Amino acid sequence: NAGVTQTPKFQVLKTGQSMTLQCAQDMNHEYMSWYRQDPGMGLRLIHYSVGAGITDQGEVPNGYNVSRSTTEDFPLRLLSAAPSQTSVYFCASRRTSGPTDTQYFGPGTRLTVL
Amino acid sequence: GESVGLHLPTLSVQEGDNSIINCAYSNSASDYFIWYKQESGKGPQFIIDIRSNMDKRQGQRVTVLLNKTVKHLSLQIAATQPGDSAVYFCAETLSNAGGTSYGKLTFGQGTILTVHP
Numbered sequence: 001n002a003g004v005t006q007t008p009k010f011q012v013l014k015t016g017q018s019m020t021l022q023c024a025q026d027m028n029h030e031y032m033s034w035y036r037q038d039p040g041m042g043l044r045l046i047h048y049s050v051g052a053g054i055t056d057q058g059e060v061p062n063g064y065n066v067s068r069s070t071t072e073d074f075p076l077r078l079l080s081a082a083p084s085q086t087s088v089y090f091c092a093s094r095r096t097s098g099p100t101d102t103q104y105f106g107p108g109t110r111l112t113v114l
Numbered sequence: 115g116e117s118v119g120l121h122l123p124t125l126s127v128q129e130g131d132n133s134i135i136n137c138a139y140s141n142s143a144s145d146y147f148i149w150y151k152q153e154s155g156k157g158p159q160f161i162i163d164i165r166s167n168m169d170k171r172q173g174q175r176v177t178v179l180l181n182k183t184v185k186h187l188s189l190q191i192a193a194t195q196p197g198d199s200a201v202y203f204c205a206e207t208l209s210n211a212g213g214t215s216y217g218k219l220t221f222g223q224g225t226i227l228t229v230h231p
Contacts, residue, residue, distance in 0.1 A: 004157075042203050042221025043158065058218065090157050103219070105157030 001026050004106035006091050012112045013081040021076040021109050023091030030096045032074040033103070036060065036087040043090060049074055050096060081113045126228045133194045135225045137187040137204035144206040148219070149178060149189045152201045161189070161202075165209075191227075199229045 007022045025032065033048035035058075045058030049068040063085060065077040074093075078085060088110050092103040127133050139147070145166040150158035162173045164180050164187075171178050177190040187204050205219040 040223065042205070042223055043219070044221070045218060048218065059220075092157075102160045102163075103158075105159070107155075108157050 003027065004091055004093055004104050006089075006106035006109050008109060009107070010110050012114065013078075014114050015082060017081050018077070018079050019081065021078075021089055021091075021111070023074045023076065023106060024072050025074075025091075025093040025104070026072065027093060027104070028071060029093035029104075030071065032068070032091065032093045033058070034064070034066065034074070034076045035090045035092065036085075037090060037108075038087050046076065046089075078111075081111075083113045085111065086113045087111060123223065124226045124228070126230065127194050129194065129196060129229055129231050131194050133189075133191040133198070133227060133229075135189045135191075135202050135204075135227065137189075137222050139185050139187060139204070139206050139222075141206060141208070141220070142185060144208055144220075146207050146209050147178070147180060147187050148205045148207075149176075149187075150203045150205060150221075151198075152203065152224070154200075158203060194227075194229050196229045196231055199227055201226050 004025045030051045034046040035043035036046055037043045044060050046060055046064050047055055047058055047066040049055045052068050052071050055066050055068055068074055088108045090108050091106040094103045148163045149161040151161050152158045162176050162178050164171045164178045169180055175192045179188045191198055201224045203224045204222045207219050
């Protein structure tokens with residue numbers, strides 16, 4: 001299994017541009033989520049999905065859209081990039097059932113908005 | 115809002131020493147806690163977890179202690195190795211009635227652990 005994969009690894013945008021961060025997992029996990037990590041801070045939840053066709057907002061959803069058309073993929077869209085969205089973005093997945101809540105994180109996408 | 119925080123932002127130890135990383139949480143309703151390790155340029159990696167009905171849980175070279183009275187969580191790493199150097203995060207969440215979380219984790223700030231050979 002490849003686990004959780006993210007593309008691109010690095011991206012530079014200009015203010016106002018749009019882009020989509022890709023996330024895929026091959027573990028048949030129902031739950032997927034997006035976090036952002038800013039310098040000196042822990043991860044903050046942006047959006048999450050408990051299954052195909054179901055998404056919900058996390059702690060910091062403004063400026064981001066998500067969709068979940070398949071179990072495997074959970075893309076994150078920036079509609080109009082702003083410098084405040086400069087961050088490292090992590091996608092994660094897990095099973096919705098089981099005795100532990102182990103989340104598997106992708107390697108991250110480092111985004112810079114100029 | 116309520117959040118999880120860490121007492122010490124940095125910790126330096128010698129190889130072979132035992133390390134203790136602390137975490138304070140403020141949401142008394144949280145019932146599931148996780149420690150993650152994040153190496154430079156990588157995503158967080160699960161280390162160990164504990165539910166609120168437990169005080170202690172041991173893994174391989176790691177032990178997590180939970181003190182619900184003072185809302186304190188700690189991670190103990192035995193015989194610390196240079197490969198343990200990383201940022202360590204604690205995270206908390208509230209399980210649903212079935213005991214399974216939807217993974218809406220609240221992360222602490224993180225502690226940088228540096229292990230000197």
